[in-house]
Amino acid sequence: MELFQTTKHYIFVKKDRSLWWNRVTGEFRAENGCDLSCVDDIECLGLTAGIVGALELPGVYEPHLMVIREAIPVGVIYPPNIVYKIKSVLMLNAEEPESILSPCPRHSTVKSEVPRSNVLLESSQLMNKTWGAVKSASSTIKSSTQHAALLASTQVKSSVGIRDAGRIEKKVTEELHRMFDDTDSFYFCTEADITQSLQRRGSEKEDDRFFWNKHMLSDILKLTDKSWALPIIQGFVQVEHCVMEKECFTLALISRRSRFRAGTRYKRRGVDENGNCANYVETEQILSFGSHQMSFIQIRGSVPIYWTQPGFKYRPPPRINRGE
Numbered sequence: 477m478e479l480f481q482t483t484k485h486y487i488f489v490k491k492d493r494s495l496w497w498n499r500v501t502g503e504f505r506a507e508n509g510c511d512l513s514c515v516d517d518i519e520c521l522g523l524t525a526g527i528v529g530a531l532e533l534p535g536v537y538e539p540h541l542m543v544i545r546e547a548i549p550v551g552v553i554y555p556p557n558i559v560y561k562i563k564s565v566l567m568l569n570a571e572e573p574e575s576i577l578s579p580c581p582r583h584s585t586v587k588s589e590v591p592r593s594n595v596l597l598e599s600s601q602l603m604n605k606t607w608g609a610v611k612s613a614s615s616t617i618k619s620s621t622q623h624a625a626l627l628a629s630t631q632v633k634s635s636v637g638i639r640d641a642g643r644i645e646k647k648v649t650e651e652l653h654r655m656f657d658d659t660d661s662f663y664f665c666t667e668a669d670i671t672q673s674l675q676r677r678g679s680e681k682e683d684d685r686f687f688w689n690k691h692m693l694s695d696i697l698k699l700t701d702k703s704w705a706l707p708i709i710q711g712f713v714q715v716e717h718c719v720m721e722k723e724c725f726t727l728a729l730i731s732r733r734s735r736f737r738a739g740t741r742y743k744r745r746g747v748d749e750n751g752n753c754a755n756y757v758e759t760e761q762i763l764s765f766g767s768h769q770m771s772f773i774q775i776r777g778s779v780p781i782y783w784t785q786p787g788f789k790y791r792p793p794p795r796i797n798r799g800e
Contacts, residue, residue, distance in 0.1 A: 478580050479521045479543065480512065486541065486568055487512065488527065488704070495527075495696075495704050499570045502532050502539030506701040522577030526664060526706040528565060528656070529692020536644050541568040542652065542692070545577055550663065551715020553728050553762060554677070554769075557668035559713050565656045567649055661733075662688070664708045670730065671707050673760050674771035682707045686732040686758070710735070711757065728762040734777075746783045746797075753777030 477490040488495040489510045496505040512518055525544035532539045547560040566575060656662055663670065671683040684690065689708045690697075696705045711731035718725055734756035737744050744754035756777035763770045782797040
């Protein structure tokens with residue numbers, strides 16, 4: 477989908493729908509139709525594969541919106557749905573974007589450093605009259621945009637001090653980039669819900685255990701049009717096409733890591749008050765042959781009792797915290 481920028485909003489356009497995000501307040505607004513001809517100072521920033529979500533810490537961390545900058549296809553499950561792995565993300569706020577997206581072929585003549593084949597490209601059916609109103613992302617941001625960004629940043633950071641707020645903002649941003657850019661463990665599918673197993677696909681609601689960006693999408697999930705919400709899982713996905721005795725079939729492996737009580741093995745043990753096991757992972761094998769699909773699920777997690785194990789060795793032994 478295409479991403480546009482104005483002095484007040486970032487606008488996402490997908491087919492005949494648009495999603496507006498206020499750069500200062502962080503509020504979302506979904507609209508039907510994508511006529512942008514009457515919008516002033518609009519620029520096309522390029523193409524994005526989807527929205528990861530928004531985050532804000534009032535008084536410390538001004539509103540930020542994270543989008544997928546680069547994603548690569550992993551394979552097809554539940555044909556013809558393609559699963560993608562996130563390679564890099566982009567943070568948007570009141571200021572100028574920190575890096576570029578893959579350029580929109582209709583609105584830019586600048587070649588991107590990111591291969592077009594590595595990014596989920598989705599064409600948008602904008603009306604012809606919007607073309608004249610859209611500028612290339614390579615053009616200079618208007619001075620009014622810079623003024624609005626400076627004003628918003630100053631208002632947010634004044635309560636804790638510019639130096640402290642700037643340090644916190646930098647640290648949070650770096651940690652998020654490290655999480656999504658360096659781990660190679662976040663996956664999504666734009667047309668199918670991969671938080672659900674094959675058996676649970678009939679459910680209209682995402683599996684809360686594996687919906688890693690649910691909190692970041694909380695404002696979008698409150699909208700009437702919830703199709704802008706893109707569930708992301710953490711884990712592993714691999715899809716292979718196999719041949720056996722001249723018969724072709726597809727074997728997919730999907731591991732979904734629970735977002736509850738995730739952590740390193742010695743720091744997360746046992747269960748919590750809600751029955752969530754530490755380091756819980758659901759691994760699903762999907763065999764597709766012709767029009768048939770078969771699924772086998774295995775689960776693993778910490779021993780489901782209340783217990784801890786101090787230190788990083790098997791001595792001292794684990795300690796049971798509750799008898800019943």
